Amino acid sequence: MSSVEIIGLPQSTYLRAVRIACEEKGVPYEIRPARPHSPEILAVHPLGKMPGFRHGDFELCESSAIARYLDAAFAGPRLFPADARAGAVAEKWVSMVNTHMDRTLVRQYLFAYVFPQTPDKSPDRRAIDAVADEMRAQLALLDGAVAETGYLAGDGYSFADMNLMPILAYLKQPPESAEAIAALPHLSAYAERNAARPSFLATEPPPTPRG
Ligand SMILES: N[C@@H](CCC(=O)N[C@@H](CS)C(=O)NCC(=O)O)C(=O)O
Structure with missing residues (x-):
């Protein structure tokens, strides 16, 4: 079957999470650059948001749904833990980060x-x-969440972490958030450790155009 297409701009945190998921699973992918609400994005996301996704004749949107598809359709390490509780906790953190944080x-x-x-x-x-x-306050909550195992769900790197890491990488840039993260021992160790993963290094986005 054809390789996976990820549609959107690589600066998007959601798009980077999907790229990291592909990298972690060893799924080859191509990025088709497209702006939100462009015809290319609207073809796969009715609300015009990125990332869009295509695999052969299958089109999908919403990063977490895309990660679920990658887990079910491809071999490789699981993105969502198989264990019922750890899997649900991963889903909880994806939802909490995406809908509130x-x-x-x-x-x-x-x-x-x-x-x-x-x-x-x-x-x-x-x-x-x-x-x-x-x-x-939200960063302190995340510090507590990774304190025990060093991961958001269970004792391994899951899509919950892949979804959060692109946001933390941006938050390390402005002073208030950089200082807040540095003062939180568990979260700063978590961010540093996971930023060294090959999947993270391979998905470094280009600078965001200003204006
Ligand atoms: N729930 C969506 C959120 C996607 C999303 O909000 N993407 C942003 C970019 S990071 C976007 O396309 N924003 C443009 C807009 O909302 O108009 C997902 O998980 O994929």
């Missing part, structure tokens, strides 16, 4: 740096200050 950590905090709504495009201080306490 992404809004705080990425859309509100990081976007105030990367896509500021200020007249001169300088970081949006008001938006950063407004979300800083919540950002620190």
